[in-house]
């Protein structure tokens with residue numbers, strides 16, 4: 001509605017009321033339609049959108065209250081204002097209970113009605129703005145699979161509690177676990193969401209370059225500084241600064257960064273002016289920073305300054321319940337992008353995905369699924385399409401005992417693990433009944449978990 005005139009419908013069985021109100025509101029800049037009965041009003045609403053309905057209560061046939069109920073069923077967002085003679089105030093009260101915006105008692109001052117309509121339109125505008133805002137935030141928000149694991153739920157809870165604050169966050173996890181994703185999510189869920197999110201990879205740049213990347217430089221401050229340039233800290237003003245691989249910052253830059261974080265001001269390289277900046281810091285590391293502090297490669301004061309609130313993302317192999325939801329998410333995504341009619345993973349492919357250790361975590365899983373879709377055009381993804389091989393050789397040496405019993409024991413254990421020790425599910429997959437499975441478990445000394 002924000003960019004167009006609000007639309008208004010006047011419903012009254014008396015022609016002169018319709019006509020006078022219509023000309024009044026048309027002059028006020030509204031787009032006005034009229035209806036002489038509830039039935040006609042509903043017919044109009046079936047054809048087009050109306051923002052506000054002003055209806056008389058007492059009308060032959062369908063009364064105002066009944067009309068309101070019908071409208072509520074069709075479009076609960078339509079604002080309804082009732083007009084009533086003194087005699088039917090109790091009906092008006094009932095209408096309010098059922099969601100009418102307001103009512104006026106006849107005879108009323110048209111100014112008064114104008115005011116009520118204006119307020120109603122303001123309410124609609126706010127609501128629409130709210131929806132638009134939510135859509136924009138959804139656009140900013142990264143795509144994230146929540147998964148099934150308790151670990152990931154915990155991570156997302158921590159994100160929800162820290163995002164609205166300005167607290168510095170340290171995201172820790174192995175490579176490919178989703179540290180950057182979580183940093184983006186924190187930004188998107190923060191009041192700074194409409195401000196910039198500026199990312200700096202502290203590990204990829206040499207000392208001099210990183211320094212001018214972070215703080216900017218004045219013209220002529222070093223050879224090659226042909227013009228003045230703003231640094232990332234300055235560019236993050238009003239938003240979030242994401243310092244990726246913070247553990248890799250060279251000592252000299254550590255000192256300067258600490259000063260900037262404490263004073264909330266920066267000085268460009270070669271400059272003297274102190275520039276105030278307002279940003280929130282999210283850092284990420286896959287290094288053990290405590291150890292770096294002990295070794296003396298990372299300043300303890302900077303460590304304390306940035307290590308206020310930690311979010312640890314466990315490696316994928318420690319939250320195996322997330323493997324299939326993430327794999328299926330990427331399957332859908334890549335299949336749509338490549339136009340593949342792939343239906344899912346075969347049971348054997350699932351098994352392989354579930355038992356693999358994913359040293360490259362979610363990134364490796366996403367790449368494996370993408371690769372599978374390149375070679376698989378339709379039907380199910382089979383293990384041979386996946387660029388991974390069964391593991392277990394290193395951590396779980398294949399026993400020499402090849403007797404049927406030993407093989408059966410290993411197989412039962414594997415299926416139990418796959419099904420999280422859910423006896424019903426495991427028995428079903430093994431093609432035996434639960435009692436038989438229990439007996440075999442007892443026989444082979446497999447304990448329930």
Ligand SMILES: Nc1ncnc2c1ncn2[C@@H]1O[C@H](COP(=O)(O)OP(=O)(O)OP(=O)(O)O)[C@@H](O)[C@H]1O
Nearest residue numbers: 143144145174175176177178179180181286362363
């Ligand atoms: N829960 C998840 N849902 C959907 N995608 C995910 C999830 N976790 C990670 N990813 C995806 O996995 C990839 C790697 O994530 P990201 O770059 O955030 O990892 P990282 O921890 O920053 O890795 P590195 O340490 O190597 O920089 C990205 O494509 C990211 O979108």
Ligand SMILES: [Mg+2]
Nearest residue numbers: 179180244284
């Ligand atoms: Mg990263």
